[in-house]
Amino acid sequence: MLASTCLSGTRQVWSATDRDSARSPSARAAHWLIRQQHEDGGWHSQVYGNLRTGVGISALILKSLSYVRNGYLAADGEVIDAALIRGFRYLTQAQDTNGLVASPSxxxxxxxxxxxxLLDALQTSPLGNRHLGLARKLLAxxxxxQFGPANxxxxxxxxFGGFGPLAPEKGARRPGDSANLSVTSHALQTLRRYDQLSESIARRARIFLDRCQGWTDDPPKKLGFAFTPDPNSPLNKQGFLKLPDGSQAPRASPTATVDGILAMEATPGYSPEAIQQAFDEYQTMSRLPSPPTGKPPSDSGLAYYHLARLGELYKHPTNQTRLPRWQQLARRFIAAQHPDGHWINSINTMREDDPLIATALAIIGLTAAS
Structure with missing residues (x-):
């Protein structure tokens, strides 16, 4: 049975002043995104040719607009609703051979x-009630x-136990980094929101999450999470280290660690103490992300994704003690917004130099926690 609780049902812990500090920039950003919507209802990258189908970007933007619409801007509701209706129409007409989201073609x-x-956007927006049948099919x-016995x-x-950007094909061999912590975290959160995270899926997910445990040097010890459990994968931007027994292990990444914490919170079987320990580890390894300037650190290409995931993490009512950290984070990114409302990352390593992507991620980060 689909859960009826929307994200808007989460009790808010921020003051009106705190919320307003993020809302006005998010409003400008939402209207900038709406101006970029194409006649077909989708959003299509003008920076990356392989993203011009608009499937992934449109789903990301729909989630960001549903956050804005659900939280405030009642006066602008009709404008946002019209954009959501067009966008939902674009992404709900067809599915691929695995029953997942595809463009109309x-x-x-x-x-x-x-x-x-898309499922997150459908659940967050009241307009999603028009697509309950499709939501059930997409959830199935x-x-x-999930990588496991079914494939x-x-x-x-x-x-094993993880999710990747592409659905697994039964009997086909895939490289060890076919599943990653980012997609796995999103999938577990989505299934949990709809009350569709079964114990068998959770058990396999815990195996994958445990394998994604990251490491740090001096001396080598487990700390946080890595993007993928495969130590040789180039997708682990922090590389790997050699353990005393001669084996290799992936180094932890701050952004992957936030994904890991969100995955733990979504997956039954982790104690509050274990989740708190993971968050404490994140704080020891991480500086707050910032829009890149000057000579940025190596993970700056994910600055806006990092913001979005932290916004999701900080929105929980149990996280009131994290408010000052979120306020500091929000101020940094609000200051980097362009006058017309968009954001853009000057680093192109993770496609955040596409303003559609950076702007949608910034909205999610700023509105999720407000």
């Missing part, structure tokens, strides 16, 4: 990730996208 990009984002397809993935494989 059947094209897709990162369909598992896009399906999570999302459950089958012949053995438990010994790195990707």
């Amino acid at each position: 059947g094209e897709s990009d990162q369909p598992v990730y896009a399906t999570c984002l 397809s999302l459950q089958l996208a 012949g993935c053995p438990e010994s494989a790195f990707e």
